[in-house]
Amino acid sequence: MDVVLRLRVIAVLVLALTSCGGGGDTIRDDKPSASPGARTDDVLASWNDGEARRDIVEFVERVTEEGSPDYVAPEARIAVFDNDGTLWAEQPMPFELAFAIDRVRELAPSHPEWRTQQPFAAILRADVAGALQRGGRRGIAEIIAATHGEMTPDEFERVVRAWMSSARHPRFERRYSELVYQPMLELLDYLRENEFRLYIVSGGDTDFMRAWAEAVYGIPPSQVIGSQAQLRLERRGGVPTLVRGGEIEFIDDGPGKPIAIERTIGARPIAAFGNSDGDHEMLSWVAAGPGPRLAALVHHTDAEREFAYDREARSGRLDAALDDAQRSGWTVIDVRDDWRVVFPFERGE
Amino acid sequence: MDVVLRLRVIAVLVLALTSCGGGGDTIRDDKPSASPGARTDDVLASWNDGEARRDIVEFVERVTEEGSPDYVAPEARIAVFDNDGTLWAEQPMPFELAFAIDRVRELAPSHPEWRTQQPFAAILRADVAGALQRGGRRGIAEIIAATHGEMTPDEFERVVRAWMSSARHPRFERRYSELVYQPMLELLDYLRENEFRLYIVSGGDTDFMRAWAEAVYGIPPSQVIGSQAQLRLERRGGVPTLVRGGEIEFIDDGPGKPIAIERTIGARPIAAFGNSDGDHEMLSWVAAGPGPRLAALVHHTDAEREFAYDREARSGRLDAALDDAQRSGWTVIDVRDDWRVVFPFERGE
Numbered sequence: 001m002d003v004v005l006r007l008r009v010i011a012v013l014v015l016a017l018t019s020c021g022g023g024g025d026t027i028r029d030d031k032p033s034a035s036p037g038a039r040t041d042d043v044l045a046s047w048n049d050g051e052a053r054r055d056i057v058e059f060v061e062r063v064t065e066e067g068s069p070d071y072v073a074p075e076a077r078i079a080v081f082d083n084d085g086t087l088w089a090e091q092p093m094p095f096e097l098a099f100a101i102d103r104v105r106e107l108a109p110s111h112p113e114w115r116t117q118q119p120f121a122a123i124l125r126a127d128v129a130g131a132l133q134r135g136g137r138r139g140i141a142e143i144i145a146a147t148h149g150e151m152t153p154d155e156f157e158r159v160v161r162a163w164m165s166s167a168r169h170p171r172f173e174r175r176y177s178e179l180v181y182q183p184m185l186e187l188l189d190y191l192r193e194n195e196f197r198l199y200i201v202s203g204g205d206t207d208f209m210r211a212w213a214e215a216v217y218g219i220p221p222s223q224v225i226g227s228q229a230q231l232r233l234e235r236r237g238g239v240p241t242l243v244r245g246g247e248i249e250f251i252d253d254g255p256g257k258p259i260a261i262e263r264t265i266g267a268r269p270i271a272a273f274g275n276s277d278g279d280h281e282m283l284s285w286v287a288a289g290p291g292p293r294l295a296a297l298v299h300h301t302d303a304e305r306e307f308a309y310d311r312e313a314r315s316g317r318l319d320a321a322l323d324d325a326q327r328s329g330w331t332v333i334d335v336r337d338d339w340r341v342v343f344p345f346e347r348g349e
Numbered sequence: 350m351d352v353v354l355r356l357r358v359i360a361v362l363v364l365a366l367t368s369c370g371g372g373g374d375t376i377r378d379d380k381p382s383a384s385p386g387a388r389t390d391d392v393l394a395s396w397n398d399g400e401a402r403r404d405i406v407e408f409v410e411r412v413t414e415e416g417s418p419d420y421v422a423p424e425a426r427i428a429v430f431d432n433d434g435t436l437w438a439e440q441p442m443p444f445e446l447a448f449a450i451d452r453v454r455e456l457a458p459s460h461p462e463w464r465t466q467q468p469f470a471a472i473l474r475a476d477v478a479g480a481l482q483r484g485g486r487r488g489i490a491e492i493i494a495a496t497h498g499e500m501t502p503d504e505f506e507r508v509v510r511a512w513m514s515s516a517r518h519p520r521f522e523r524r525y526s527e528l529v530y531q532p533m534l535e536l537l538d539y540l541r542e543n544e545f546r547l548y549i550v551s552g553g554d555t556d557f558m559r560a561w562a563e564a565v566y567g568i569p570p571s572q573v574i575g576s577q578a579q580l581r582l583e584r585r586g587g588v589p590t591l592v593r594g595g596e597i598e599f600i601d602d603g604p605g606k607p608i609a610i611e612r613t614i615g616a617r618p619i620a621a622f623g624n625s626d627g628d629h630e631m632l633s634w635v636a637a638g639p640g641p642r643l644a645a646l647v648h649h650t651d652a653e654r655e656f657a658y659d660r661e662a663r664s665g666r667l668d669a670a671l672d673d674a675q676r677s678g679w680t681v682i683d684v685r686d687d688w689r690v691v692f693p694f695e696r697g698e
Binding site (some may be wrong): 222240255 | 387424502555557559569570571573578579582588589590591604607611613614615616630633634637649676
């Protein structure tokens with residue numbers, strides 16, 4: 001990656017991370033819920049029988065029906081999913097940023113200099129919003145370097161897993177892994193049953209997601225594509241060891257998503273799910289392929305059960321991609337109308 | 350990738366590609382062939398019953414025996430293979446370089462300026478050695494850019510496939526896909542039968558290999574890891590399209606191999622096969638993991654049936670890694686002694 005691209009890439013990440021909180025008002029049609037009666041099918045049980053569910057089921061039936069002109073062989077049934085805001089929630093801030101902030105607090109005793117050094121000092125005084133806003137891009141880059149770098153991937157995995165098992169979401173007071181979307185879990189199962197290969201394609205750090213994606217989504221490490229930390233090989237006690245550096249080398253967002261998919265998978269998926277403008281290029285590129293395609297956006301319209309944000313949101317903004325969805329006939333999943341259940345714990349588990 | 354790393358990386362590629370031809374003399378022990386009697390087993394039938402074959406079979410039996418302390422679950426049975434000189438031949442020059450040179454000739458009619466512009470002019474006068482040596486690093490980079498870049502991955506795939514189906518190796522007068530090693534094909538089958546997941550991890554361009562690796566080795570595109578061309582997303586006639594640039598963004602050689610494996614697979618393989626110092630870091634890193642490990646080098650010792658080269662070779666040099674193999678007890682596959690058959694066509698097909 002050249003210097004210019006790298007700077008651009010850092011800018012994108014910083015933009016994504018600094019703008020947490022304060023989702024804008026949701027602009028949505030006031031359309032009535034489509035036939036919200038309870039369904040009895042096993043498949044996609046938490047989905048209302050609306051257009052979104054019908055789009056998905058029709059697509060899957062078309063591509064799996066042998067002999068049909070739209071039949072797609074199992075090896076080409078690839079579906080990609082953004083993570084933050086698509087498979088799990090992302091408010092009031094992306095969960096990886098919550099991890100980084102908790103980690104700053106945890107590491108503070110061995111960093112006495114942080115007491116006077118921004119953005120760390122503000123975080124330690126519990127002024128997270130101030131830390132992020134005043135620190136700007138450079139501040140975020142410093143937080144990421146201090147919390148994500150200078151560890152082996154295994155060490156980082158242990159740190160992430162420990163956080164995932166103890167940290168709680170500020171509003172729901174539940175573990176972050178409980179804030180996955182139940183209808184999307186059912187969608188992953190449904191696609192797997194239909195011999196789809198599923199990939200996460202997210203702006204989050206690849207190793208951060210790999211630490212829990214298999215347990216939470218059933219998606220193995222080799223099917224998790226994310227942003228990439230610098231990685232170097234060094235000898236530790238004579239043993240060749242990979243070590244994560246502090247810098248981010250590749251940001252898997254915007255045009256980075258189709259690029260990372262092509263590099264890692266070597267094929268264009270036939271289905272893509274996202275929820276923000278960072279997924280726009282991925283959805284357009286998937287939709288532009290030949291044959292049957294499914295491009296879908298989760299539209300966060302439900303402030304009561306979850307969060308409502310779109311065009312004015314500073315984190316997870318959905319604006320140009322929503323226009324394109326309407327223009328191009330992509331599937332829009334309306335959280336309020338399409339999902340009978342949002343989180344697994346609503347089912348009383 | 351920063352500028353310094355990128356320059357280093359280009360240097361490595363250029364070194365690999367400019368130094369084609371003229372393999373050095375093979376330095377090898379004059380050990381007698383180990384029990385070269387024909388085997389009747391179906392498994393690894395083209396292998397003599399020597400130490401190399403025994404190492405492989407014992408390793409596979411250990412990791413697949415349920416209940417044994419060395420048992421490895423199928424999802425962790427990952428094996429990685431270098432390509433040039435490990436799965437197929439690489440002399441008198443890496444086959445991808447032969448492709449690039451043929452491609453220069455093919456494209457020459459639309460590049461009249463090449464008649465006077467080096468390194469193209471020398472290639473067009475059939476002075477390939479001169480072109481590569483005089484052009485040096487910059488010359489090779491220009492040949493790669495002119496032959497590998499400014500195409501979509503699909504277009505490049507078609508060009509590579511057309512070349513693979515028509516080009517002939519100068520010595521064997523066979524298609525390059527016929528110059529795969531029969532014993533290694535049997536090894537791929539044997540590992541697959543034992544539920545291993547197989548990856549190519551090679552310095553060659555990823556898309557170059559993906560164009561034929563599934564047909565030739567049964568290894569699908571998502572399991573081919575190689576060097577990466579620059580890739581950009583642009584709109585062509587309003588359609589989002591990925592385009593390969595002329596520059597190489599990541600070189601999958603030396604320390605790049607463990608880095609690319611970690612990034613793509615997210616796990617350390619338990620078996621690695623290589624043949625040159627470019628595989629040294631990959632083999633050491635795989636061998637350093639916990640539990641049972643197999644690290645193996647193909648040692649090219651057979652000038653009659655194939656090529657003989659190692660410590661003095663300018664392309665595919667095997668020197669430090671051979672020392673390490675001897676020191677660390679890695680498996681060394683001696684082509685002359687361990688392989689009853691080298692190429693599939695020797696079997697009279």
